[in-house]
Amino acid sequence: MTEFLNVLTDHWSLFGQGFGNTVKLFLIAGVGCLVLGVLLGAFRVSPIPALRWFGATYVNIVRNTPLTLVFAFLVFAAPKLDVNFDYFTAAAVALTVYTAAFICEVVRSGVNTVAPGQAEAARALGLSFGQVLLEVVLPQALRAMVPPLMSVMIAMLKNTTVAAGFSVVEAGAIPAYMAEFGEPQFYVLLWIAIGFLVLITPLVLLQRVLERKLAVAR
Amino acid sequence: MSSSVLYDLPGPRGRRRNLIIGVLASLAIVGLIAWVIYRFNATGQFEQRRWVQFEYQAVQTELLNGLLATLKAAGIATVLALLFGAVFAAGRLSDHRILRVPSSAVVELFRAIPLLILIFFGYYVPLQYGWSISNLWALVVGLTLYNGSVLAEIFRAGVNAVPRGQTEAAYAIGLRKGQVLRMILLPQAIRSMLPAIVSQLVVLLKDTALGFIITYPELLTVGKTIGGRLAFGFPYVPAYLVVAAMYIGICGLLSACAWWLQRRLTRVRTTAAKPIPLNDVGRQV
Amino acid sequence: MGMKRAAVFATAAAFAFTLTACGKEGTPTASGDSNASGAAVSDTCKPSGATFTADSAAAVAGSTTFDKIKSANKVVVGVKFDQPNLGYKDTSGKRCGFDIEIAQYVASKLGIDPAKIEYKEIPSANRETAIKGGEVDYYVGTYSITDKRKADIAFAGPYFVAGQDLLVRKDESAITGKDTLKGKKVCSATGSTPIQRVKDEKLTEPENIVEFKTYSECVSQLLDKKVDAVTTDDAILKGYAAQNSTDLKVVGKPFSTEKYGIGLPHDDKALRDYVNTQLEAAFKDGTWQKIYDGTLGRSGSPATAPAVERY
Numbered sequence: 001m002t003e004f005l006n007v008l009t010d011h012w013s014l015f016g017q018g019f020g021n022t023v024k025l026f027l028i029a030g031v032g033c034l035v036l037g038v039l040l041g042a043f044r045v046s047p048i049p050a051l052r053w054f055g056a057t058y059v060n061i062v063r064n065t066p067l068t069l070v071f072a073f074l075v076f077a078a079p080k081l082d083v084n085f086d087y088f089t090a091a092a093v094a095l096t097v098y099t100a101a102f103i104c105e106v107v108r109s110g111v112n113t114v115a116p117g118q119a120e121a122a123r124a125l126g127l128s129f130g131q132v133l134l135e136v137v138l139p140q141a142l143r144a145m146v147p148p149l150m151s152v153m154i155a156m157l158k159n160t161t162v163a164a165g166f167s168v169v170e171a172g173a174i175p176a177y178m179a180e181f182g183e184p185q186f187y188v189l190l191w192i193a194i195g196f197l198v199l200i201t202p203l204v205l206l207q208r209v210l211e212r213k214l215a216v217a218r
Numbered sequence: 219m220s221s222s223v224l225y226d227l228p229g230p231r232g233r234r235r236n237l238i239i240g241v242l243a244s245l246a247i248v249g250l251i252a253w254v255i256y257r258f259n260a261t262g263q264f265e266q267r268r269w270v271q272f273e274y275q276a277v278q279t280e281l282l283n284g285l286l287a288t289l290k291a292a293g294i295a296t297v298l299a300l301l302f303g304a305v306f307a308a309g310r311l312s313d314h315r316i317l318r319v320p321s322s323a324v325v326e327l328f329r330a331i332p333l334l335i336l337i338f339f340g341y342y343v344p345l346q347y348g349w350s351i352s353n354l355w356a357l358v359v360g361l362t363l364y365n366g367s368v369l370a371e372i373f374r375a376g377v378n379a380v381p382r383g384q385t386e387a388a389y390a391i392g393l394r395k396g397q398v399l400r401m402i403l404l405p406q407a408i409r410s411m412l413p414a415i416v417s418q419l420v421v422l423l424k425d426t427a428l429g430f431i432i433t434y435p436e437l438l439t440v441g442k443t444i445g446g447r448l449a450f451g452f453p454y455v456p457a458y459l460v461v462a463a464m465y466i467g468i469c470g471l472l473s474a475c476a477w478w479l480q481r482r483l484t485r486v487r488t489t490a491a492k493p494i495p496l497n498d499v500g501r502q503v
Numbered sequence: 504m505g506m507k508r509a510a511v512f513a514t515a516a517a518f519a520f521t522l523t524a525c526g527k528e529g530t531p532t533a534s535g536d537s538n539a540s541g542a543a544v545s546d547t548c549k550p551s552g553a554t555f556t557a558d559s560a561a562a563v564a565g566s567t568t569f570d571k572i573k574s575a576n577k578v579v580v581g582v583k584f585d586q587p588n589l590g591y592k593d594t595s596g597k598r599c600g601f602d603i604e605i606a607q608y609v610a611s612k613l614g615i616d617p618a619k620i621e622y623k624e625i626p627s628a629n630r631e632t633a634i635k636g637g638e639v640d641y642y643v644g645t646y647s648i649t650d651k652r653k654a655d656i657a658f659a660g661p662y663f664v665a666g667q668d669l670l671v672r673k674d675e676s677a678i679t680g681k682d683t684l685k686g687k688k689v690c691s692a693t694g695s696t697p698i699q700r701v702k703d704e705k706l707t708e709p710e711n712i713v714e715f716k717t718y719s720e721c722v723s724q725l726l727d728k729k730v731d732a733v734t735t736d737d738a739i740l741k742g743y744a745a746q747n748s749t750d751l752k753v754v755g756k757p758f759s760t761e762k763y764g765i766g767l768p769h770d771d772k773a774l775r776d777y778v779n780t781q782l783e784a785a786f787k788d789g790t791w792q793k794i795y796d797g798t799l800g801r802s803g804s805p806a807t808a809p810a811v812e813r814y
Contacts, residue, residue: 047225047236050243064420064469065462066427069438073462076445076720077454079727081257087713111224123226137224158332165431167713175338176693176714180702185342193331200330276595345632353629433626433716443585446719447594448746449546454723 007178007187014177019195021170025091025160030153032096037103044108055104062101067162070094075166091163091170099156106152110145111137143214150207154200171195258455268453271444272460284440285464291354291436292423295361299422300415302366307373313395321370328367334428336360341432353434357426365422372418372494376411377403379491410491413480420472424465437461548591548599551797553790555607561614566773568640569613578615580606581625581633581642581766585719588742588798590644598622601738601798602763605662606643608790609765612781628694631655634766641778642766645736647696648812657771658764659778662791664809666757667697668737670744672725673752678732680756681706687731688713690721697735700759718743726750736761741802755804762809779811786811 008015043055062070074090085093114137122136161172169177171192178188228236258264271277309321328336337360344351380403388402427438438461445457483493563569572578582603583590590602607617625633630646633639634656645665648658671678678687684706690713691698698714701707713730715721721733722743733740737757744751765782767775785791786808795806 045224047228047232048240048243050240050247054243054247060470061466064424064466064473066424066438066465068427068430069441069458069462069465072430072438072442073454073458076442076723077458079724079729080452080455081261081263083257084727084729119224120226129225133224158330161332161334162428164334165428165716167715172332172334175342179342179694180699185338185346189335189339189342192335196332196335197327197330204330271594274594279596345628348632348635430716433628435624442717442720446585446717446723447546448587448719448722448743452719452723452726 003184004187004190007183008191011178011181011183014174015191015195017169018171018174018192019199021088021168022157022160022172023199025088025095025163025168025170026157028092029095029099029156029160032092033099033103033156036096036100038107040100040104041107041111044104045111055108059101059104062098063105065098067094067098067159068165070098071162071166087167091160091166091168094163095156095159099152099159102152102155103149106145106148110141110148113144114140146214147207147211150203150210154203154207157199157203158196262451263455265451267450268456271447271450271453272456277444280440280444281437281460281464284435284437284461287354287434288423288426288429288436291357291361291426291429291434292419294354295358295365295422295426296419298358298362299366299369302362303369303373306366306370307377310370310374311377325367325370328363329371331364333360333364333425334431336363337428337432353429353432356432357429357434357436360428361422361425365418365425368418368421369415372411372414373407375494376407376414376491379410379494380406381490384490406489406491409483409489411494413476413483414494416472416476416479420469420476423469423472427465437464546593547595548593548597549797550599551604551794553604553608553793553797555604555611555617557611557616558614561612563613563773563777566771566777568768568771568774569777572613572615572640576615577619577621578610578613578641579621579623579639580610581623581630581639581644582606583644584622584624585717586645586739586742587746588801589738591742592624599798600742601663601794602643602645604794604798605765606641608785608794609641609643609778609781612778627692630766634768637768645739645761646764646766647736647761648764652766656769657767657775659767659775660764660782660811661762661809662765662782662811663738663763663806665736665738665761665763667700667734667759667761668740668757669754670722670725670733670740670751671731671754672728673750675731675752678754680754681758684732687711688729690715690724690730690733691735692716692718692721695735696761697759701734722751738763738799741799741804745802753802762812776813779813783811 040055040058043051044059046052071091071094074085074094075087078085078090118136118140119132122132127135160170163170164172164176174192175185175188178185225232262268306321306325309317310325312318312321337357340351340356340359341353344356377399384402384406385398388398393401426436429436430439430442433439441457441461445452445454447453480493483489582598584592584598586600586602589600590598591600592598607620610617610620623633623639625639625642625644630642630644631652634642646652646658648661652658667681669678669681669684677683681704684701685708687707688711689698689701689707691701693714693716698712701712702709713721713724715724718733718735718739721730724730725733726747732754733743737753737755740753744753765778767778782791785794791808800806
């Protein structure tokens with residue numbers, strides 16, 4: 001047991017740095033993928049065929065590509081095209097680009113859950129497009145979107161570990177460092193698992209609360 | 219798309235506006251593609267020496283072997299994950315608390331731990347104790363635990379999707395618990411969740427790419443090897459494009475298969491259960 | 504849906520095409536269109552010219568490994584595949600390099616035709632496990648002799664003495680040795696001894712240390728100016744410098760001593776003594792020199808055979 005605790009206390013700074021970067025990566029990519037994802041989602045439900053095509057193509061390509069490949073492309077192939085990021089930025093961009101495809105799908109299916117009759121009725125009442133959007137469609141769509149959005153974010157938090165293979169010192173990179181110190185890996189991995197449970201459990205609980213609160217009676 | 223909730227069929231002014239935006243958007247997209255091609259050309263990515271490798275049998279064999287390694291890991295992990303999922307879904311659906319609680323705990327635990335960390339458990343822990351485990355099995359262990367837990371949730375949802383009346387009717391005609399599950403619930407549940415299972419397999423297949431971190435020679439690792447040849451000017455761009463096309467091809471086929479199953483399911487109602495939604499994207503990230 | 508289905512079909516067709524496309528035999532060679540990021544060099548393996556004929560009279564009394572090899576009439580050798588001029592597999596699947604030829608020499612002395620060697624690519628981290636588990640009969644691949652490893656396996660040799668050095672871009676003038684690395688980004692393979700030394704001796708700041716799975720990736724990042732130096736044994740670095748001498752150079756001030764040995768099963772002392780004797784013979788009769796000159800020696804730096812350390 002002391003050995004188990006020592007793994008954490010002896011390498012406190014490494015765990016701190018690792019999980020610190022994990023959280024940082026999560027927050028930056030979280031904002032990034034929300035912005036890009038909502039934009040793509042708007043494309044997919046827009047009346048412009050070209051934009052709809054672009055959104056659909058993006059989603060179909062990215063969704064069927066492994067995240068690891070997106071990382072590898074940004075770190076090793078992009079510099080060959082004279083597109084340069086440092087390793088942390090590359091990781092944030094990879095997570096953003098990948099996760100945005102899933103956010104886009106959440107947005108699209110969220111909007112589609114609102115029955116067309118709702119907007120038709122609103123228009124019949126003489127509301128403008130902005131009013132229809134803000135007062136009738138979005139309030140209902142957002143309720144349907146929040147729980148899956150949370151799931152996507154939780155998945156993204158776990159996906160930050162992939163950056164370990166691309167020279168970013170986040171939680172997933174800790175085992176490789178510990179292997180060099182010769183620490184018992186089983187304990188190291190248990191601590192990392194505990195770290196993720198600590199980060200993810202509140203998110204899961206929040207998601208369940210929201211899911212119950214926002215459930216639309218139909 | 220005239221049925222979109224957001225807007226009515228546009229009138230003459232709206233049509234004109236949409237046309238203008240459409241033209242601008244098309245120009246922007248064409249511009250983006252042109253920029254990418256320009257970058258490719260400016261940095262010599264179209265040079266013959268960067269692509270010449272792919273004309274040769276040895277390199278094609280390399281790619282094929284990588285693909286087979288990917289499919290092998292995915293295949294084994296699929297079978298094991300389905301078993302794992304079935305066992306723990308049964309546990310969670312059990313009437314006995316003593317089975318339900320630990321099953322729920324296991325499923326929730328493995329869903330909260332990143333896949334990479336689970337793969338590391340399979341890789342580093344045997345190394346620590348000096349057991350010989352190939353990196354194929356390390357990868358399979360991680361994929362099984364993670365995807366098995368997700369599948370357990372899909373199975374549970376599938377069984378729960380069969381209307382209560384079905385179970386009640388079955389009990390009423392005197393079937394036992396096992397019979398109800400085997401003869402009434404499972405046949406209907408399996409139909410309703412098949413599309414969701416197939417779409418989870420796409421996730422599993424994509425995740426095999428993490429095998430490169432523990433040097434399992436799957437498709438992405440092969441791509442790195444081909445791209446990492448200095449003699450050909452580090453053709454990472456062509457190598458990753460080829461590998462991406464292969465992943466997108468296979469995963470796209472599987473995804474299309476899931477959609478087809480889903481559509482067939484809603485058309486040919488052979489089950490009283492509502493289909494498990496395919497677009498539960500949270501599961502697929 | 505129609506669009507989508509068409510797209511899926513197109514990718515599937517393209518995919519099927521790549522699988523069935525008829526491939527050319529042989530090795531691709533990079534044709535003369537060289538540019539700034541790489542000299543035109545062929546990937547084709549060129550053997551050193553040393554010949555190895557199987558010694559059919561070979562006998563190693565009391566060696567279980569030898570008995571196994573003899574009865575199977577083949578030998579399984581663990582190697583590297585991505586180190587030019589050392590342990591390399593070219594795009595036609597041919598293997599070459601200094602380590603490969605040493606492995607072939609040893610096989611011939613064990614009575615096995617080098618053509619009958621079954622090569623297994625074993626990553627550094629799994630070498631001990633592979634030897635202990637009998638997955639390979641012996642291992643030749645930049646395998647430094649250390650006391651820690653001697654607890655698990657046995658070493659014949661050394662057959663080469665390398666040292667940790669630095670690979671930099673040709674126009675680099677600021678990096679002249681290990682003490683000039685401060686503030687520079689240094690890349691090496693994850694978990695390798697060289698990167699551990701950089702950390703232990705604090706040769707550069709922790710945030711400037713970059714680790715990837717393979718040296719090729721580090722060299723690629725070096726050419727892309729994402730890192731400033733790649734560090735590992737000079738033997739490995741010279742292999743890369745020889746492949747692209749217009750853009751890369753080795754600093755040439757080794758700051759460690761790495762004795763490369765042949766990894767053997769721990770308890771097979773008979774085999775270890777036998778391989779040591781055969782290595783000494785190769786040092787003496789010029790075979791070793793011929794192998795070196797035809798492989799690593801192409802990078803221009805000379806080397807002399809080391810002395811075998813028996814234990």
